[in-house]
Amino acid sequence: MNWTLEVVVVPVAEIDRAKSFYADQLGFTVDHDTTISPGNRVVQLTPRGSGCSIVIGEGVVPSMPPGSLQGLQLVVPDLVAAHAHLVERDVEVSEIHVMGGPPDALERGGSALDNIGFVYFQDPDGNSWAVQQISARG
Numbered sequence: 001m002n003w004t005l006e007v008v009v010v011p012v013a014e015i016d017r018a019k020s021f022y023a024d025q026l027g028f029t030v031d032h033d034t035t036i037s038p039g040n041r042v043v044q045l046t047p048r049g050s051g052c053s054i055v056i057g058e059g060v061v062p063s064m065p066p067g068s069l070q071g072l073q074l075v076v077p078d079l080v081a082a083h084a085h086l087v088e089r090d091v092e093v094s095e096i097h098v099m100g101g102p103p104d105a106l107e108r109g110g111s112a113l114d115n116i117g118f119v120y121f122q123d124p125d126g127n128s129w130a131v132q133q134i135s136a137r138g
Contacts (some may be wrong), residue, residue, distance in 0.1 A: 010127050040058060119131045
């Protein structure tokens with residue numbers, strides 16, 4: 001039996017600000033933006049190529065304060081290109097960090113960054129994200 005993770009709820013304070021960040025700055029696809037009833041709005045966004053989406057909204061999970069989700073992780077085939085993409089779209093992103101591996105991995109680039117290359121950023125509410133390079137999944 002396959003078990004697939006399909007949705008992660010990301011707690012935000014301002015839906016439209018968060019929607020703009022994820023769609024316009026990160027490039028996530030807006031799958032739907034639905035107001036079910038007053039006080040209950042759901043926006044689902046999916047990173048390009050991902051089988052898992054995020055949901056932001058009002059009345060989704062009231063017990064999670066905005067910014068309380070930490071350690072979300074995206075995987076990309078080219079971390080240098082992903083870093084440049086984030087910088088071009090005005091996302092405050094860390095420099096590339098190399099966690100272990102050969103000391104010259106960053107200088108070598110390409111597949112040398114696989115599994116050990118990361119960058120980090122936060123959404124406007126402080127939910128934290130890591131981006132890791134695994135080129136074999138590209």
